[in-house]
Amino acid sequence: MTERVQRVLRIPEIPGGPDGRRMLWINLVDKIGSGLWLSVTALYFVVAAGLDTGRTGLLLGLGGVAGIAGAPIAGRLADRLPLTRVLFAVQVVRATSGLLLLTAHGFWQLLPLVALGSLGERSASVLTKLFAARVAGPDRPRYQAVQRTVVNLGYTLGGLAASAALAVGTTAVYRILLLGDGLSFVLVALLVTRCAEPPSALRVVIVRTASDSPAGAGATALPAASSPWRDTGYLGFAALDSVTFLHGSALTVGLPLWIVTRTSAPHELAAAIFVVNTVLVVLLQVRLARYGSSARVAANSLRQVALCFLLSCAATAVAVLHTPWAATAAVVVAAVAFTVVEMIQSAVSWELSVSLAPAHGQGSYVGVHGLAQSTSRCVGPLLITSVVIAAGPAGWIGLGAVVAGSALLQRRMVLRRLGGPRPAAAELPLSVAPITVSEQ
Incomplete structure (x- = not known):
């Protein structure tokens, strides 16, 4: 976010530090690409892919159902793997599904790609939410508000670009918009690699003592993840x-x-x-x-x-x-x-x-x-x-x-x-990772 945008929106300071600002740029690029595609999704399948309206509706409906699984799968993976790596993989999946749509023909070729894209979209939504919660800590409500503002700006810019392009009305234009959507995820994946892994309550930090032996006297095991x-x-x-x-x-x-x-x-x-x-x-x-x-x-x-x-x-x-x-x-x-x-x-x-x-x-x-x-x-x-x-x-x-x-x-x-009583694990701050000391 530029200082000019911050002044316009009256945002005194963006929470989350440099990585918080990078994630806002990631969201902006992501939603500009999504705005290009969402504005013409149904039209693309009818005009460029040759489906009738009934099959187009069925395609989008089944693809949306597949996307439901993305949120819990992504959340579970984020508790077990570095969040930024999972987010990078998800963006690669989204880019792949979008670009392969350009070469797919017929309902049955399009369906798995639409489902994969929907799965990736819902996964990315949860992962960016988790990233914001971890990197912004107690300032997460304000960070979320800034993020939603950026998201809406992205959708608006993408939608305006799509509207201008549709004035031409050729099949090539639809394919160019889909290409722009796919390439936006490639750029997003590259930007994710520049983000540091945010602290997490399930990440264990290992250090060494001068005696080169486990400093286990005061160390405690982390509680098992709740279900x-x-x-x-x-x-x-x-x-x-x-x-x-x-x-x-x-x-x-x-x-x-x-x-x-x-x-x-x-x-x-x-x-x-x-x-x-x-x-x-x-x-x-x-x-x-x-x-x-x-x-x-x-x-x-x-x-x-x-x-x-x-x-x-x-x-x-x-x-x-x-x-x-x-x-x-x-x-x-x-x-x-x-x-x-x-x-x-x-x-x-x-x-x-x-x-x-x-x-x-x-x-x-x-x-x-x-x-x-x-x-x-x-x-x-x-x-x-x-x-x-x-x-x-x-x-x-x-x-x-x-x-x-x-x-x-x-x-x-x-x-x-x-x-009422809260689970013991909830006593730990959400934005600070507990440190287990062990000499390894």
Whole structure:
């Protein structure tokens, strides 16, 4: 990040030191490439790969299901191997799958490559989250806010470039955009090699004493890594998080379809709401990081998530008014409220997913938490289109009530967990690796 960008966003100092800044550049390059591809994914498979729309939908759906496994696999590997090496390997996998798509033909050749790319994308998301948690330490809420701002800038730049390229409309342009996406992962992999390995509670530092014998008098063995699959409290938190993550599908799938099919608002608003979302995130995400400044603050901020989600769904329901200006106003209110939910919930989810995990199982826990967003991304569009929109305004009110109730229940669960006994491993600071002294 340049000093100019820091001044514009009013960021006093980026946490995490040099490696924290490198990871922000990595995220920027990654998301610029992703923005190039995400803008034209479906069109590429129809125009350049020759699939019909039905097979294209099936291809993307099956590929998304494969991506669900990426989060827990990456988290588990990050507890056992150096995180930067795992991240490097994942970026190489993403680059390989993207570049091989250029040579693939037919549904069955494309499917494993799309699945591999989806797996890599979800894995990379969890690994960069873990890197940030480890390198930023107590400043992770502010670092996450800066990172989300950078991510949105990257998507915006990539999307704008893709939009300009699509004006040409040739098959070659689609292939060039896919090539740009693949090459961005190559560059990201190279940038990862320049990052030092962040401290981890499972990394053991070995030193020697002057006597060249094990200094074991004060040494203690590290506790075994905890299993998130046996932690019902954390699993409950993650399950409820998958419900609150429905704000993404509501904004990106539900609201545009609602505008076009059920309201008298101008259809151009369906595209404009994405601009509203991006601009607000860039301007406000860092400021709203305070809602995740600690585990207890994050838990209490779930009340704001519940209230804002109710407001956004109610505004969407009201948008069926036949007066165009009233429908437009309701849509704008809904888009802003959904974006506020996104910003607060992302800060809350980030902080709780890390702080509720015992230090010695941090990777595995955060990986399992990654299933929440992945599952929501797969189930959300179908739920929104086949249930919520189909039910009309009552469907939106019902969605708001369900998500708000889930957020309040999640708050109660988290506060109970914070007030109760914590696993012994959780007593260790998340950002500092314990040192076992042994002379080797």
